[in-house]
Amino acid sequence: MSSSRGPCGFCLTFLLAIGFLSLYIYVTYHAISPRYDLTVFSLSTNTSAGAAVASFELDVANRNKELGVYHDNLNLSLSFTYSNSSSPPSATAVVPGFYQGHRKTASKGGSFASSPGRRWPTTKRSAVLLVTLESAVRYKALAWRSRRHRIRVAAEVSVDSEGKEIANNRIRLRSGVPPVRFNDCFRHSILAVVFVACVMIRF
Numbered sequence: 001m002s003s004s005r006g007p008c009g010f011c012l013t014f015l016l017a018i019g020f021l022s023l024y025i026y027v028t029y030h031a032i033s034p035r036y037d038l039t040v041f042s043l044s045t046n047t048s049a050g051a052a053v054a055s056f057e058l059d060v061a062n063r064n065k066e067l068g069v070y071h072d073n074l075n076l077s078l079s080f081t082y083s084n085s086s087s088p089p090s091a092t093a094v095v096p097g098f099y100q101g102h103r104k105t106a107s108k109g110g111s112f113a114s115s116p117g118r119r120w121p122t123t124k125r126s127a128v129l130l131v132t133l134e135s136a137v138r139y140k141a142l143a144w145r146s147r148r149h150r151i152r153v154a155a156e157v158s159v160d161s162e163g164k165e166i167a168n169n170r171i172r173l174r175s176g177v178p179p180v181r182f183n184d185c186f187r188h189s190i191l192a193v194v195f196v197a198c199v200m201i202r203f
């Protein structure tokens with residue numbers, strides 16, 4: 001009995017505890033960034049106002065099993081890629097920030113309106129538009145919140161001469177996403193949990 005309580009037994013228990021905890025923490029708290037899909041997009045010209053209006057619907061999916069997501073405002077911009085490339089965003093739209101529980105998908109509608117004095121190019125022909133989304137998210141695990149992670153994704157949208165989106169499927173907004181790191185409080189708490197677990201296993 002006493003031999004199993006020797007230094008080797010302790011080391012093994014310690015390593016096993018660390019291993020299981022690391023695995024659990026990785027599986028549970030490895031944050032996946034939200035997924036953004038345009039499900040509806042259509043461009044129409046308001047002839048009375050002489051302005052174009054683009055309405056859209058956006059699916060925002062939190063694919064994490066255990067993490068909630070606090071979304072900051074979603075800043076969207078729309079540009080006409082066939083016009084001169086140096087031109088600034090043609091229009092912007094904001095979807096107000098919201099909290100999203102784990103494994104939830106939210107559908108958010110909105111519209112782009114051209115800014116006063118800036119007419120959009122008339123789309124009497126098919127065109128490719130660029131939709132860019134900028135936001136920031138914080139992940140929530142139990143009582144912890146991660147720091148802010150910036151999101152910048154974009155997609156090209158093809159519209160026909162009527163201004164309707166050509167592809168009928170959803171259009172995914174994409175980017176390279178940096179890995180998530182929890183703040184110091186979170187890391188220290190994990191260390192404390194590991195320490196307590198080791199002490200409990202030992203005694």
Ligand SMILES: *[C@@H]1O[C@H](CO)[C@@H](O)[C@H](O)[C@H]1NC(C)=O
Binds near residue numbers: 046047048049053
């Ligand atoms: C078109 O513009 C006019 C004037 O600004 C506005 O009253 C009307 O609601 C607009 N129509 C649409 C479909 O947006």
Ligand SMILES: *[C@@H]1O[C@H](CO)[C@@H](O)[C@H](O)[C@H]1NC(C)=O
Binds near residue numbers: 134136
């Ligand atoms: C979104 O727009 C608001 C207001 O213009 C700005 O304060 C905020 O920083 C923007 N967010 C991102 C992630 O760019």
Ligand SMILES: CC(=O)N[C@H]1CO[C@H](CO)[C@@H](O)[C@@H]1O
Binds near residue numbers: 083084085
């Ligand atoms: C810099 C650039 O591409 N300028 C072009 C902008 O668009 C006008 C009209 O389409 C062209 O004539 C310019 O050469």
